[in-house]
Amino acid sequence: MSALAPVLEALTILIAEDSAADRLLLASIIRRQGHQVLTVSNGAEAIEVFARERPQLVLMDALMPVMDGFEAARQIKQLAGEALVPIIFLTSLRESEALAQCLDAGGDDFLPKPYNPLILAAKINAMDRLRRLQATVLQQRDLIARHHEHLMHEQRAAKAVFDKVAHSGCINAAPNIRYLQSPYALFNGDLLLAAYTPSGDMHVLLGDFTGHGLPAAIGAMPLAEVFYGMTAKGYGLTQTLREMNAKLKRILPVDMFCCATLLCLSAQRRAVEVWSGGMPEGYVHEIATGRRTPLMSRHLPLGVLSAEAFDDSTEVWPMALGDRVFLLSDGVLDTADANDQLFGAERLQQVFAANREPDRLFEDIEQALAAFRGQARDDVSMVEITLQAGQPLRAAEPMYADSGQSCPLDWSGSFEFRAQTLRTYNPLPYLLQLLLEIHG
Template identity: 30%
Template sequence: MTSLANKMKVLAVDDNRTNLHILQVFLKKLGHEVIIAENGEEAVRKFEAESPDLVLLDIMMPVMDGFEAARRIKAMARDRWTPVIFLSALNRDENLVEGLDAGADDYLTKPINFVVLEAKLRSMQRSLSMQQESIDSLRRVQAISDNVIDAIVTSNAEGVIVSVNQSTERIFGWSTAELIGKNMGLLVPERPTTADTSVDVAFGQELELEARHKNGHSFPATITVSQVVLDNQAMSVGVIRDISERKRTEQKLRENARQLQDYYDQTQAEQHLALRLMEKQLHRKGLQDNRLRYTVIPAENFSGDIVAANRSQEGLFYALLADATGHGLTAAISVLPVLALFYRMTKLNRPIREIVLELNHQLKESMPIGRFVAVTLVCLNEAEKQGDIWVGGTPEAFLFDRWGRVATTFPSINLPLGIVGNDELGGDPLHFSWSDESQLVLCSDGLLEATDPLGVQFGVERLIAATANTSPTDRFTKIEAALAGHQGTAIASDDISLMLIDCP
């Protein structure tokens, strides 16, 4: 094990080489030694060969997943505690429970918040330092024990002390002369017994009890008693060990576990509060419009996909489907400015182009580099049976006729919002008209990329097939059923959103 004063030896495991490289650079910048592996099987081999201090472990990997790798690593690390922190895009409760059951000590979701990761590393480093101090202390005691054995006390059938060794004087504070002829109760007031209370001593078994020092204080100890015959008399030989240091270490480990649990409970409470606040922002009155049906299925507790709808004072119907980079709480926060601007501008009857430019300007100013929001924005003039649609970064949208056939396709020809300035964004909305009982279908890439248990994606073809020869009233339900049947038991890796709008 490396010295923990300045650095740790960290095993980083991820099948994504880009993620692994970023993680390696970050850890080296913090001064740690880094060992890398690209799958669970390689991680187990390198753990056995390198004996790292800490493991950062992805879950979804080829050859051997993170859960199995964690179980094998924990099985090998019996003599010392080696923390395992899962780094994964999976953050459902069942994923967290399975991770903890596999032996994980903590859990951090992707995309990784490196500030939080650094804090977790410092916390683990403190715990490992305490463990190292305990190990060093144990080694010092062991070195002494190699030359000076534990207290050995010999007593007769009546429990009278016949002889003691020098360690007895050190452990209990009494001199040999003071102990000879005294009862064992002087050292061990509570005599060890077996389950059968008629038997005074459980011979050959190590039992825990409270021992007493000369100064009157009690301390935890173990005693192992064997029976011998000396000079035709039955004698009991008790080997007594002071385990005060071990108990203090165990108490410290329990305290560390309690602190980790408190941290986890606090994090969960904060996430539940954030979820309630997000739901209040997302579930507005406009989404209750009887011409609209939608679903949003988050990959985690929070969704980076949002849907919104509103009617202007002049009666125009607006709808929005947005998909922020990533998923989880970070992605959900990224789309909040989009919601506020959408509802404010649609209430004022603003044209699609103006709304897009304002959204892009706000996101470009407020979001960090590398984060953006893909958007489909629709405005319908139901009185004239005409509409405008702008698609940027989301999958193509479809206009279906009354029989479920594709009447018009609206391709994604624009950049997502927040990447370039308004002068570079370009792209005017597409104008269209419709016939009676037509419907618009919008979706995020999470729907088209949803996989079955074999890894096959849902795709555009299955979406179109699900609508064929269906009536407008049950078309949304048919698409949902087709998606659920395709996914089966597979776990979604991205947020899924779907919106169907009746065009009267």
């Protein structure tokens, strides 16, 4: 006993051997090693006992009556499923082809006759280590799968809230907006927001947070809150930009920021006001002439600079009715092919140059990306906004709403803003919001 390899754990071992003498010898050796033994005389009995008793290891004679060991091994492996039940073939075969047949049938090892107790003990221990390893792998896989499903469930719930907040404006309702968003992960690190001001202008924000997935999307909630809240109150781009920058600077970690382009399209003024920080070039497309004016990024991204250092200066470009503004995130340009070549700005310019129908620009870009056979490395976003006449005046939603039954019928209010205040403060959004909170 002392010369045998130490037993890791007592196993239940099935011996399938048609020779009664060999069964008795093997059972004696294995019991002396500390294991429990089940014995059968043919392959059919081996399958029946395995299905009933579920032993952890099988010693299988290759040549037996009724059903040979090869077929029995195949059926036992099917019954075992994902669990590893090692099968050691007991064989007097010496030809390589016959030994290979043992392994092809599902055997994990073979032991030649006559049996050597030391070799048998070592092989049992080796197979037991493999069995334990397989069980650990399956257990960890199932644990990871449960954790993954739990995480995905939480992310899906968070995404539902995120989508409602991020898309609470007019992005899906405005007839003059076309957009494409293809997130790299469940959450989109690119943010596309659009809303009307009380005067009927349209504010549009395309943002691209550092990275992708949940970490990149987490900053979108406060950014959307500032964008929609200040747009509804009538604030202009500069005040909105300053608030968004200050908020992101305060809440984001130092290695996160948001590249962004913020637009104000005004049909009344026939112009677009633009601020861009860290984004790829956008374009103003003049339909009458076909000319495209690039909208250059001239600022650092949001959330990088302090309030004192932040530059809120904007550019204003004239637009005629029917002209379009095209914006994109760098996920379009950074799409790579199998040779690690990027789609790049030059190929995008070629698509623009070849386009003859502005209504098909999106389809042309998508076809070019498909023909490029690229693999996205980041969130992909594109948006096109057409300047249309007759945008309705949109009153912002009141901050507090009730049934509307208790409306003031006769009221007045007065405010005094002195010169020192007016030099640094625009009172119009504040007064407008006060009026909007009054029903009727």
